Amino acid sequence: MSPTTLSAGLEHGHVTFLGAGPGDPGLLTLRAVEALANADVLVAEHEVLDVVRTHAREGVAVVHTDPDPSSDPVPGTGTPQLTVVDGTSATVAAPAVRDAAHLVMEAARGGRRVVRAVSGDPGLDTDAAAEMLACAAAGVPFEVVPGVATAVGVPAYAGVPLRDAEGADVRFVDARTASDRCWTEVGASDGTVVVSTTLDSVAAAAGELVSAGRKPDTPMTVTIAGTTTRQRTWTATLGTVAQTLKQAKVLPSPDGHRPVIAVVGERSAAARREQLSWFESKPLFGWKVLVPRTKEQAASLSDQLRSYGAVPHEVPTIAVEPPRTPQQMERAVKGLVTGRYEWIAFTSVNAVKAVREKFEEYGLDARAFAGIKVAAVGEQTAKALIAFGVKPDLVPSGEQSAAGLLEDWPPYDPVFDPIDRVFLPRADIATETLVAGLIELGWEVDDVTAYRTVRASPPPAETREAIKGGGFDAVLFTSSSTVRNLVGIAGKPHNVTVIACIGPATAKTAEEHGLRVDVMSPEPSVHKLAEALADFGARRRAAALEAGEPVTRPSERRAGARRRRSTST
Numbered sequence: 001m002s003p004t005t006l007s008a009g010l011e012h013g014h015v016t017f018l019g020a021g022p023g024d025p026g027l028l029t030l031r032a033v034e035a036l037a038n039a040d041v042l043v044a045e046h047e048v049l050d051v052v053r054t055h056a057r058e059g060v061a062v063v064h065t066d067p068d069p070s071s072d073p074v075p076g077t078g079t080p081q082l083t084v085v086d087g088t089s090a091t092v093a094a095p096a097v098r099d100a101a102h103l104v105m106e107a108a109r110g111g112r113r114v115v116r117a118v119s120g121d122p123g124l125d126t127d128a129a130a131e132m133l134a135c136a137a138a139g140v141p142f143e144v145v146p147g148v149a150t151a152v153g154v155p156a157y158a159g160v161p162l163r164d165a166e167g168a169d170v171r172f173v174d175a176r177t178a179s180d181r182c183w184t185e186v187g188a189s190d191g192t193v194v195v196s197t198t199l200d201s202v203a204a205a206a207g208e209l210v211s212a213g214r215k216p217d218t219p220m221t222v223t224i225a226g227t228t229t230r231q232r233t234w235t236a237t238l239g240t241v242a243q244t245l246k247q248a249k250v251l252p253s254p255d256g257h258r259p260v261i262a263v264v265g266e267r268s269a270a271a272r273r274e275q276l277s278w279f280e281s282k283p284l285f286g287w288k289v290l291v292p293r294t295k296e297q298a299a300s301l302s303d304q305l306r307s308y309g310a311v312p313h314e315v316p317t318i319a320v321e322p323p324r325t326p327q328q329m330e331r332a333v334k335g336l337v338t339g340r341y342e343w344i345a346f347t348s349v350n351a352v353k354a355v356r357e358k359f360e361e362y363g364l365d366a367r368a369f370a371g372i373k374v375a376a377v378g379e380q381t382a383k384a385l386i387a388f389g390v391k392p393d394l395v396p397s398g399e400q401s402a403a404g405l406l407e408d409w410p411p412y413d414p415v416f417d418p419i420d421r422v423f424l425p426r427a428d429i430a431t432e433t434l435v436a437g438l439i440e441l442g443w444e445v446d447d448v449t450a451y452r453t454v455r456a457s458p459p460p461a462e463t464r465e466a467i468k469g470g471g472f473d474a475v476l477f478t479s480s481s482t483v484r485n486l487v488g489i490a491g492k493p494h495n496v497t498v499i500a501c502i503g504p505a506t507a508k509t510a511e512e513h514g515l516r517v518d519v520m521s522p523e524p525s526v527h528k529l530a531e532a533l534a535d536f537g538a539r540r541r542a543a544a545l546e547a548g549e550p551v552t553r554p555s556e557r558r559a560g561a562r563r564r565r566s567t568s569t
Contacts, residue, residue, distance in 0.1 A: 013107060013109060013111045013140070013141075014108060014113050014114070014141050014142065015104055015108050015115075015116060015140060015141070015143075016035045016116065016144075016145055017118070017122040017128050017132060017142060017143070017145070018032050018035055018036070018122065018144075018145045018147065019117075019118060019119075019120060019123075019145060019146050019147015019149075020044070020048035020119055020120075021051070021120065021147045021148040021150075021227070022119065022148060022150040022153040022154050022226055023047075023225070023227040024157070024227035024228060025054065027148045027153060027227065028055070028147075029146070029147065032055075032147065033055045035145055036056050036057075036115055037055060037056070037057055038057070038113055039057070039113050040061065040107070040112040040113045040114065041060065041061045041103075041104075041114045041115070042056050042062045042117065043064070043100055043117070044064045044115075044116075044117040045064065045117065045118050045119055046064050046065055047119050048119045049117075061107075100116070100127075100131070101131040104116050104131060104135070105140050108141075118147075119147075119150060120148070120149050120151075120153075121147045121149040122144055122145075122146070123146065124151075150226070150259075150261065151194045151196055151261060152194075153227055154223050154226030154227060155194065155221075155226075155261060155263050157223075157226055157227045157231060157279045158221060158223040158231070158261075158263075158273065158279070158280070159233075159275075159278055159279065160276070161276065162194065162263070168191045168192055169190075169191030169192070170192045170194065171185075171189065171193050171194070172194045173194070173205075175195050175197035175198075175204075175205040176197065176201075178208075183211070184213075186209065187208070187209050187210075187212020187213040187214050188212065192264065192265035193264040194261065195264065196259065196260075197260055197262060198258060199224060199245075199258050199259075199260050202222055202245065202262055203242035205262065206220065206241050206242070206262075209238055215238070216237060216239030217238070217239060218264055219235070219237055219266065220235070220237055220241055220262060220264045221234065221236075221262065222234045222241060222245070222260055222261075222262045223262075223263075225258070226260075229286050229309060229310070230286065231279065231280060232250075232280075233273070233280060234248055234250075235273050241262075281541070282309030283308050283535070283537035283541065284308040284310035284473075284533065284534055285309035285310075286553055287311065288313060288466075288471065288472045288474075289305050289312050289313065289476065289533070290313055290467065290474070290475040290493075290497075291305070291314045291315070292314075292316070292317040292475070292482040292485070292486050294316040295314045297349060297380065298312065300379060300527070301476075301527065301530060302314065304527060304530045305530055308537070310473075317485035317489065318453045318456050318481065318485055319453070319455070320350050320353075320354075320452070320453060320454075322354075322451060322452070323428065323449045323451060325449075328448050328449065329358060329449070329450055330358070332423050332425065332448045333358045333359065333362065335446070336368055336372065339419070340419070340421060340423075341372055341421050341422060342373060342418070342420065342421060342443075343373045343375060343421075343423070344374055344422070344424075345377075345422055345423070345424050345434065346374070346375065346376050346377065346381050346384075347402060347426050348377065348381060349380055349384045350427065350450075350451055351426055351427070351451070352381060352384040352388060353384070354425060354451045355450065356388050366389030366390050374392045374394070375392060375394040375395070375405060375409070376392040376395050377395075377396065377401065377402065377404075378396065379395070379400060394408060394409065396408055399525055400525060400527075401524055401525065402434040403437075403524075405434065406438070409437070412441060412443050420442070420444050421443070421444045422438055422446070424438075424446065424447050426447070426450060427451055427453050428449045428451070428453065429481065435447050453481070455485050455488055459489065459490055464490045467486075467490045467493055467497075468492065468493070469494060470494035470555050470557075471494075472493065472555060473497065473498060473554045474499075475493050475497055475499060475500065476500050476502075476526070476529055477499065477500065477501045477506050477509075477510055478506070478529065479502065480505055480506050482506075483510050483513060483515075487513050492513060492515065495516070496554050496557045497554060498519060498533070498536065498554050499515050499516060499517050499519070500520075500529055500536070501517050501519070501520055501521070501529075502525075502526065503521060503524045504520075507520055518536065519533050519536045
């Protein structure tokens with residue numbers, strides 16, 4: 001799709017210049033999310049496309065700038081191209097800044113709501129400023145949604161406050177455009193200097209400051225990929241930074257052109273970074289954790305892992321199919337309408353989906369649950385029911401499992417319960433725990449196969465190679481079937497990968513498949529399992545620091561290296 005094919009929407013268009021922040025999607029403002037949700041056209045820098053696109057509505061026309069390596073002898077400095085994404089991609093070979101400004105204004109003139117997203121804050125972006133002036137000159141209405149500036153956000157995530165109690169001056173310098181006069185001024189001051197530069201130019205920037213009058217022993221921090229789980233920070237001085245980076249084997253490297261933020265100054269807290277480094281010291285910082293579940297099933301678990309600094313990667317190991325004999329399910333759904341049941345108990349999101357699909361097949365909706373008590377095994381199942389329009393009457397107050405549900409389930413009382421029957425739609429491989437418990441409480445149970453679980457298709461080749469080759473730092477096994485299915489569709493995880501299991505039965509299955517179990521959840525709960533993995537990572541980090549060794553991720557160990565067995569209980 002070319003820019004000229006953008007069709008008109010509103011009579012009068014509008015442009016929002018939006019700051020996407022330094023990289024962490026969580027740093028988008030509420031106003032930014034609102035603007036993205038209402039955009040007809042999204043024009044985004046390549047670096048922030050993944051950050052902002054998540055919040056754009058379905059059907060939005062997406063344009064991003066991307067460097068053209070074929071015409072760029074030095075990576076990152078060539079002529080960018082425009083790639084328009086709308087079902088299929090097409091490349092427009094033209095200078096990106098000019099064409100982006102042209103597309104923004106043309107789309108706005110056509111009545112479209114345009115969001116122009118840049119990294120950091122648009123007020124500090126010279127290209128965004130030029131586009132704002134072009135809009136103003138053309139009479140195109142626009143607004144600015146500020147973002148967290150990279151030069152401010154990255155030091156905060158690196159644990160380097162820019163000001164102390166005495167309120168020292170803070171100067172910001174872009175080393176790529178700084179003049180001799182600029183270096184002379186910041187070199188003569190005693191305030192904190194925040195330098196935006198590239199990895200292979202850090203030493204040169206340090207040399208400029210020393211030449212301008214700063215002492216070589218002035219503390220300095222250098223941060224790459226700030227605010228993301230790829231962030232790395234080195235502490236040095238102006239005089240030792242080149243040697244520090246060389247010893248860390250980051251120079252020379254293919255990443256030398258990548259932008260970094262360096263903070264220089266006695267009062268910048270660079271010397272106290274070990275105590276203030278809250279982000280990189282998270283227990284699972286940078287760990288790639290394999291979660292053998294679908295994105296829908298793993299939503300809250302993945303959020304929890306991210307809070308520990310991990311990068312979750314969901315890989316479904318099972319697929320859901322209709323039951324082989326649907327008659328039993330059909331009779332049960334009809335029984336719901338005719339008043340056969342006092343309760344219906346949902347033990348999974350898939351069970352909710354199966355009942356909902358059967359309802360839609362019969363032209364029913366959530367009103368068919370009127371007069372029936374509804375139970376959900378846990379938070380995610382309850383959310384699925386609420387999305388269906390049904391508020392559960394019972395959710396476990398403790399453990400989110402069949403056992404936890406039974407703890408809170410009331411016994412059958414012939415005086416207060418006019419009907420003694422429970423409808424239990426579930427998977428074909430579900431255990432009998434809930435059925436037996438309900439019968440013991442005096443209830444009759446219609447145990448109905450609502451769906452079948454089968455082994456999922458293999459993940460992409462890249463994921464399979466990462467699993468077998470040690471590309472993942474940990475894998476969470478939430479059942480014996482996830483062990484068997486993952487090994488079946490992708491192969492056995494590498495011996496450097498930390499294996500975390502939800503309980504003894506799952507651990508036994510893992511060991512039967514030749515896996516060493518490192519972490520065991522203290523309770524049969526996926527969230528307790530994630531906590532146990534975080535505790536394991538924290539102890540591992542503390543042991544490395546105590547021994548004076550670098551903190552590394554399991555996947556960074558050499559293939560075949562032996563590891564000490566450590567089981568969390």
